[in-house]
Amino acid sequence: MAEEEGEKEVTLLGTWSSPFVLRVKWALRIKGVEYTYVEEDLRNKSPQLLQYNPVHKKVPVLVHRGRAIAESSVILHYIDEAWPHHPLLPHHPYEKAMARFWCKFEDDKLSPPLWRVLTTQAEEQREAHASAIESLGLLENELEGKKFFGGQTIGLVDVWFGALAYIIPIYEEITGLKLVEQRKLPRLCRWMEEFLSSPAVEGTLPPKDMLLPRYAAMREAFLAKAKRPEQQ
């Protein structure tokens, strides 16, 4: 009896707008794992959050059978290993390594320039834009002959990149810069549609009318900060 209750004892601490939290939600959905979701206010962190993630005090945090796991990449691997059905990672060690490589690629070579596209202007923004386009081009190549990065079904890399599918159009709208053009990155375009309409993802996205002003405000804040003279 206690064992069965323990089995369902999964809690996810998150915030509505965080793409990192969404990754975990998608993974739990794919695995069919039921969980309790707790919305955190990061300006007023709960004792639970501070207890479960004392090192970083961030979301997402997954709590399973009373034990906490933090950092979305660590959580995704944990989910894949604790619930081995519907695997997120390929079976073969080399393919696993390649999947992890693409996740790191996103962190190192795609997220940073995309962030700079949102938060800078003029020359800095132009450079960031070019850099982001170059990285997106590599993703386009990787999708050759595949419906998803994971193959026929959504895998770890799709979950990892997934937020881009809804964030990129928002960045495009705010900055007026095109990032994923149908004629230049057709596979990526199609992937975005497939991903967003898949059962695991449908209905999970934060509302656009809440996200757009949020990201627009970030842009304004960063541009304003850049205009102020350096404090020596």
Added chain:
Amino acid sequence: MVAAAAEVKLLGMWASPSVRRVEWGLQMKGIEYEYVEEDLANKSAALLRHNPVHKQVPVLLHGDRAVTDSLLILEYIDETWLGMPLLPRDPYRRASARFWAKFAEENCREATKKAFFERGEERSEAIEQLREQLQRLDEELEGKKFFGGVEIGFADLAVGWMAFWLGVSEEVAGFTVVDAKKLPRFAEWMDDFLRVPVIRDNLPPREKTVEFFRYYRDQQLAAAAAAAK
């Protein structure tokens, strides 16, 4: 299909902690490999071909496969050669090892880099951050000899650079964060870690490493000063 017995080559650089980390893993598992020293000022065709995205060492070549990024390489090694596991079997313990590896590799490295290269307030903030991070590592070692438990494991290999290269950074850049009184468990871990034969026998010469990082730091600072003008 590449058999585990296919040829293994490691492209590396003698002073790099990321490269040594892979060597520690390979040697713990008793994997034979050929080491190829790269001149990072004059990168080989092989390096550029096998790591076109980052053009960095280490790169592990196994048959016709190339794996980059030291922690990814260690996971690949662990999943391909099953003897002497680096990661535990239990998913939660694996998650814990990966968490601390990420902490050491991203947060601690970032802070160390800033303490090493920056000046003024950015530097003192980084040093403070590093002290807090070391406190966390010290706490994690409670009741354990190594991060991996009784023996070294994945997390120890990931944190391992701090047992040697952190001291080098402190010496070259003139700061102190490892206070044995404030971090008794971490200080003991450093000693125990460096005494493990596979580690002890696979470290760069200290003086030469200090010299190298001193030169590297001077170069970077000069370049930053020139750019600021």
